[in-house]
Amino acid sequence: MTKVIAVGGVAGGATAASQLRRLDPDIGITIYERYEEISYGSCGMPYHISGEVETRDSLVNMTPEKFKQKNIDVKTCHEVIAVHPHNNTVTVLDKKNNIEFIDSYDYLILSPGGSPRILPVLKDTPQTFSLNKIEDLDDLMAYIETHNISEALVVGSGFIGLEVTENLSERGISVTMLQHDDRIYKNIEADMNGMLYEAMNEHGITLKLNTEITKIDGETAELSNGETINAPLIISGTGISPNTGFLKSSGITLTDKGLIPINKNGQTNFDNIYALGDAAVTRYQHVPGLNMQSALAWPAHRLAHIIANQISGDSSITHEGFLGTNIVQFFDCHIASFGLSEREVADIPHFVVDQQQKNKSGYMKNAAPIRIRIYVDKKSGLILRAAVTGTAGVDKRIDVLAAHTRLGGTAFDLINIEVAYAPPFSSPKDVINMVGYKAIEKAKE
Amino acid sequence: MTKVIAVGGVAGGATAASQLRRLDPDIGITIYERYEEISYGSCGMPYHISGEVETRDSLVNMTPEKFKQKNIDVKTCHEVIAVHPHNNTVTVLDKKNNIEFIDSYDYLILSPGGSPRILPVLKDTPQTFSLNKIEDLDDLMAYIETHNISEALVVGSGFIGLEVTENLSERGISVTMLQHDDRIYKNIEADMNGMLYEAMNEHGITLKLNTEITKIDGETAELSNGETINAPLIISGTGISPNTGFLKSSGITLTDKGLIPINKNGQTNFDNIYALGDAAVTRYQHVPGLNMQSALAWPAHRLAHIIANQISGDSSITHEGFLGTNIVQFFDCHIASFGLSEREVADIPHFVVDQQQKNKSGYMKNAAPIRIRIYVDKKSGLILRAAVTGTAGVDKRIDVLAAHTRLGGTAFDLINIEVAYAPPFSSPKDVINMVGYKAIEKAKE
Structure with missing residues (x-):
């Protein structure tokens, strides 16, 4: 039996596996996911903070049990720690039992995602949260409730920074946003972002530009501008790094940023190894020769369909790059x-x-x-x-x-x-x- | 001096004239408009009934005086009653002074629009209004106020029927809509229009299908179903007919519906005579060989630009037909x-x-x-x-x-x-x- 292994069970891996099952009822499919949960709408997580998304479970599309019914084998808390392309095998760590084992594949789908970059000063502080996986959301929500949080610091002003700020504020939590330099949300032109500042003003968000945290002392933060402010809750939204450390000695090509380049079929430099999601890099559709890293859900879903078709034998379904269309709502x-x-x-x-x-x-x-x-x-x-x-x-x-x-x-x-x-x-x-x-x-x- | 005459001064004629002036500062331009007002947003008229458009003057883009400043000569209350393509002349009726005269052109732009079809039973009833020109809106608004209108009949369920119904209702006027057959708003599929019925229900609009007015007696209407109902105000929204009667013996080709066919340059069968707006007919962009009559503002504005460029000497700007994209809001x-x-x-x-x-x-x-x-x-x-x-x-x-x-x-x-x-x-x-x-x-x- 032909066997497919997917590394990572969130948007990319889970969607590719589902698509593949639709196309091929017999192919063997195993998903290894290093955390507990799979197949959830991570983009919706900020909206659960305010209650705009009423239940966290509504974010979860599929469970391992539901995948089982589709004859897809999901192993959560299983981390793929090495890939051996010349043997068509992976080394897997069963994290609960702390056992390593080898599994083999005919096709490998890499969808390892990224991990939040946490500033050194925030590492190991109990009140710092990122919003990368649904377990982070659960931890955050529990912390807000048990600590009766009424104010928060948000570090960074990207998608996550803005969306979390809005939703904390809608929940009634007073937010201070810190930006290390003099410009927020760099996806948009500096002379077109004025409305963001206006909205912050209108909604009572405190913005501190050119400001970093220099020290955390219990529930207070010392800032680079000399201030000391309350920091009972800190959300870190300072970007992600691809989870591709486990590929370093595999022979799978990585960029200097650790991203996995793919071709129009979704293939890496090995024909039977595919990649998608936040750790993959492709090219712009409309401008030849320019790499595009798009840690966005739309391309991940599109690539899932392409890769599933490629593996099931339809090589005509490809992609010609993406535009990187993106949008954010802030109030x-x-x-x-x-x-x-x-x-x-x-x-x-x-x-x-x-x-x-x-x-x-x-x-x-x-x-x-x-x-x-x-x-x-x-x-x-x-x-x-x-x-x-x-x-x-x-x-x-x-x-x-x-x-x-x-x-x-x-x-x-x-x-x-x-x-x-x-x-x-x-x-x-x-x-x-x-x-x-x-x-x-x-x-x- | 090259001279252009535009017949009709609402969307098509006024826009074409303005565009032409931008392209050519010297060309002579005269607009003949048979009513008093020119260059207004007729699509916005229903929204003045509710106050969503606060002032009727905000609907008016340009006045004859403003056109004068652009060196465009606007003659309102002047109706072009005949075109003589072989002489390049038109016969004009000065309606205020009841004088006919001849004017000559190098280029003629026909944008005569359409007139509402009023059912015979409603003709000459003082409480019946259509919403075709801004004078109709003025008359309607005056009538609503002076007669303290609290209920109305709307006949027809097209764009105008729906938009007027919504806006009368938003104004607090109780509306009954009459539809002569068993289906409303035929621009949409019969099995996709359910939401319109729901909205009527929710907003207290009475709908009578398969029902026509058989007689108006003062402020009551007798219906084909035997009912007699109050009809202190009636809005007629039963379609328009092109105002092309004046072209009948001109030699300008008309369809059997009286529409003026145009080619990709906006030309009629005479090279120096162009047409656009509700009285023109072109073809679908995406399906060859099928006529498309689109009494819609978007194609009118697009054709205005094309015709202005054609007349000013840029023959490269053409149109390849339209899709007829349309939308209506009903609550x-x-x-x-x-x-x-x-x-x-x-x-x-x-x-x-x-x-x-x-x-x-x-x-x-x-x-x-x-x-x-x-x-x-x-x-x-x-x-x-x-x-x-x-x-x-x-x-x-x-x-x-x-x-x-x-x-x-x-x-x-x-x-x-x-x-x-x-x-x-x-x-x-x-x-x-x-x-x-x-x-x-x-x-x-």
């Missing part, structure tokens, strides 16, 4: 982008087009501004990067821009996107169209 | 579609794919169902028609489907549209993607 602020980072786009000759107008017909009572910036490749007219900010309707505009760009639509051709118009939804020349008209003008300059 | 119901009508699609070999899932991650508190149906061309895999219903997020899905289809994306390729995912906005496999996965399965059957 009423919706902030989205896709494509190259600002730093990456600087290396390609381009021009920038900005457009701001209302998200619906301007005469409607609650019409709100929406702002789009596109970076247009001077040679091809393609949108290298798009950034959209506003309230309602940001997700629509980024999705339309992404769908258009993916199929090779240029900035100039945005004028032809036939949006559904009625006054509650857009304008007869939507902001999407107007940025196209402006791009045409700008190209003439 | 919380959002209902959208594009492409062929159900009747048109029946003539092309196709299969249907349905998908229903939540508009955001299912574990979020206010996640709401969204439903998509696509009609997939068996030969090409293109989406011939798409229908989307739900609440928040319908506009996003139809716009993404439209952007994708316009660039030749197939139903199967929907799986690759990289939507911006975060729990408040979508799922890692959005409904857009899932309908693609289902299309792939269905095609295998």
Whole structure:
């Protein structure tokens, strides 16, 4: 019997295994997951803090028992600690019984994910939590309740930092956010993030820029600016590192950041070893030759389908890279982008087009501004990067821009996107169209 | 001096004239508009009834005076009553002074719009209003106020019927809607319109299907079902007919419905005569050889830009037909579609794919169902028609489907549209993607 091993049972591994079972009722599938739980919606975890997600169990899609019914063998608390590609085997540590053993595969799917980077000063402090796995959420929720937490420090201002801040605040916990430098949420342009500061102000979030924790003393934190503040709860949101240490001497190619490069089939440098999820790196769909690490759920789910098809024998289903479409909600602020980072786009000759107008017909009572910036490749007219900010309707505009760009639509051709118009939804020349008209003008300059 | 005459000064004519002036500072431009007002957002008119659009003047984009500043000559209350293409002249009736005169053009832009079809039984009844031009809105608002209207009949259930019903109801007026047959809002599939009935129920709207007015007697209406009901105010929303009677002996080609066919440049059968707006007919962008009459603002604005460029000498800017993307809001119901009508699609070999899932991650508190149906061309895999219903997020899905289809994306390729995912906005496999996965399965059957 052909046998597949998946390393990691959260989004990537669990989804790939499920897809594969749908395609092939007979193939042997084993998932090794180093923690207790599998197959949960990790992106939803911040929303359980506020109660927006009412029960933590609603985040859990599948249990080992449910997988068993599908004839998928799930071993939780089992950590794959080495891969031996030339033997097609893995070394597994059964963490509960502290036993090592060898298992063999025909195909290996690597979905080990990442681990939060915790600042040294916060290591081993009992009140510091990250939000990487569902056990972290359980620990955090228990800590908030047993310690009657009414104030918290959030370190970092990425996806997790913003989402946790909003949800702690919605729960009634007073939040101070610390950012080590002078700019928050670097996924968006510095001159487009003003609404985040406004929202913090409006919701009573204290923001301290250029500030780090220098020392934790019990429930107080000493800061680099000389202040001492209460820190009964600290959320660390300072990024993740790929869990690929176990691959270092395997012969599987890793980047200098420890990421696993994959090709259009989802394959690593070994034909029968695939990778996906936060530890994988692929390329941009719309700009050749540029790596894209997208620790995002959408590409993980897409790759799960591709890899399952590849393993089951349909080599026609591939991916041509991703755009990295992303969005975050912070109270009423919706902030989205896709494509190259600002730093990456600087290396390609381009021009920038900005457009701001209302998200619906301007005469409607609650019409709100929406702002789009596109970076247009001077040679091809393609949108290298798009950034959209506003309230309602940001997700629509980024999705339309992404769908258009993916199929090779240029900035100039945005004028032809036939949006559904009625006054509650857009304008007869939507902001999407107007940025196209402006791009045409700008190209003439 | 080259001279352009535009017939009709609402969306199409006024926008084309403005665009032309931007492109050519010297060309002579005259707009003849048969009523008093020009350049207003007619789609917003229903929303003034409820106060969602606070002032009627906010609907007016431009006045004759403002056009004068742009050196565009606007003659209101001037009706073009004949066109003489072989002389390049028009006959104009100055309605205020009841004087006819001849004017000549190098280019003629026809944007005469349509007139509401009023049922014979309602003709000349003082309480019957349509909502076609802004003067109609003024008359209606005055009538509501002076007659202390607290109940109304709405006849018809198209865009106008639904929007007026919602806004009358929001104003506190009790509405009865009459539909002559057994199905409301035929832009959407009969088995997808249930939410409209629910919303009517919830908001206390009385709906009478298979019911017509047989007689108006003062402020009461006799109905075909034998009932007599109060009818102090009646809104007629039973469609429009193109205002093209004045073209009948001109030699300009008209369809049997009186619509003006145009080519990709916006030209009629005369090279220097263009048409756009509710009286024009073009073709579908994604299905060759099928006429599309789209009395919609988006195509009108798009054609205005194309025609202005064509006249100013840039023949490269054309259109390849439209999808007819449309949407309506009725309380919380959002209902959208594009492409062929159900009747048109029946003539092309196709299969249907349905998908229903939540508009955001299912574990979020206010996640709401969204439903998509696509009609997939068996030969090409293109989406011939798409229908989307739900609440928040319908506009996003139809716009993404439209952007994708316009660039030749197939139903199967929907799986690759990289939507911006975060729990408040979508799922890692959005409904857009899932309908693609289902299309792939269905095609295998």
